[in-house]
Amino acid sequence: MVEDQDKSRPAGGYATQRGINYQNRVAAYFAACSLAERVALPGIPTSPLKSIRCETGEPLADILLIFEDESLVFVEVKRAMEFGAARMKPLVSHLIEQYLASKEGTFGGKFPWRRRLDSTRDRLLLVTSSEASARLTQHLSACLSRVHAESRPEDLLAIPLNNAERDAFESFLVVLKDAWKTVLGEQPEDDEVVELLSLFRIGVLDVNAGEPGEQNAEDFLKQTVLVTKDDAGQCWASLIQLMERASESRMFVTREEIRRGLRSANLALTSTLSYRSDINALRKYTQLTLDSLNHLATLVIDQREIKIERPVTKYLRGEAEKQSLVVIGDPGAGKSGALHELATMLQRENRDVVFLAADRLDEWLKGELGLDYELAEVLENWSGDQPGLLLIDALDAARGSGALQVLRDLVSRVATNQGSRWRVVASIRIFDLGYSQDLQRIFRRGVGEPGPQEFQDGTFSVRHIKVPRFSPDELREIRAQSAELDAVFTTATPPLLVSCP
DSSP, X not given: OOBOOOOXXXXXXXXXXXXXXXXXXXXXXXXXXXXXXXXXXXXXXXXXXXXXXXXXXXXXXXXXXXXXXXXXXXXXXXXXXXXXXXXXXXXXXXHHHHHHHHHHTTTOSSSTTSSOOOTTTOEEEEEEOTTSOHIIIIIIHHHHTTOOTTOOGGGGGGSOOSHHHHHHHHHHHHHHHHHHHHHHSSOOOHHHHHHHHHXXXXXXXXXXXXXXXXXXXXXXXXXXTBSSGGGHHHHHHHHHHHHHHHHHHTBOEEHHHHHHHHHHTTOOBOOOGGGHHHXXXXXXXXXXXXXXXXXXXXXXXXXXXXXXXXXXXXXXXXXXXXXXXXXXXXXXXXHHHHHHHHHHHHHHTTOOEEEEEGGGOOSXXXXXXXXXXXXXXXXXXXXXXXXXXXXXXXXXXXXXXXXXXXXXXXXXXXXXXXXXXXXXXXEOOHHHHHTOHHHHHHTBOOTTOXXXXXXXXXXXXXXXXEEOOOOHHHHHHHHHHOHHXXXXXXXXXXXXXXXXX
């Protein structure tokens, strides 16, 4: 969540409480649409909704929506609204103030949403219910939908198509110009009126208990978000609670944070729809990489495969299920082989695993993997009921400082995300770990955190597994599988036999 300024609003009374409850339900509806990647209302951006903020401190203060294409929608929520000038003027004043703040840059450039609005993709939105006046929700709304970025002042005369629309549209223009004069002390220019109208839209959401909007939200959740469709009611209730907390904290909530909140409520989620092609791309890339590195886990003698199951690999698997860690060891000890064997072991059990060979990657990681989204985002939106493993072999061998930094940023983002089901296991040389303050910080054991009991290097206080050289028992097993290798050991010089019984 991204914290910003505070803005208090008066509250009290039954009507106010109903309004707050309605606003939280509207925000929950947007959250459901974000998860399901549905367009929430006609006339607003069709790009997937990536973050929501309630009580924004902006002139249109109730909700701010930010989409993946960086479109913005500033939302004012009014459960029931009449069309009279006295009732409309405060809303219209907020519209004008939001428009002018954008146009004139009065808020500066510190925050990305405080920019010039583009009527081809951004919106100023009033959300209300069917309790509001039909002059507002039907007649004025229809007129506004016909004002667009290319509209000219002379086009406004032809916007209304009947008497009811003309009455609503002309009445609204009177309120707009009166409010403009109150705010600025002068009448607006004609092109300013057109631009504001091209940004403004009205949406109707009936999201109280049993109403169509609530049913639609639950249907969205059933169709594309939840593993168990019967959880839709619980999921909707959880979304309302999440957005109520978001309103109290006045902080942005991303789609990933919403998913995390639902998982903490013991709701099983499917992978996010638009990320599924990237998930398949990662599965394919992992398999191709493992196939090309199969020699790391086996030894071929006279077309026979010599392979043993090392105790360190089994122990590594158990520790990796619990937490992120690094795999260290002397050159040739078998770090890469241990990671390769761990990956293939998980694949045999249909577990979610991503395997990256750092020495084959450059700093353009997303493009090289064939992804539309950043890898960390894909993992966050890749659902499952067991821990997933991101395995990075030879982290110290990344091609160039740019690639190494990208991979370290990835490791940091995934390994330190406490709400994620993903664990990072990265192999690195002892020398490089000793000189990497970043990696030592990322994998440092917490105060009082017990470390693994086996395969440890007392030099480090980080979560790690040290891959030892082959033990006498492991060497005996290798010799038993290959007469050729046994002969080599039989005739070897003493330095080669130093670890062999």
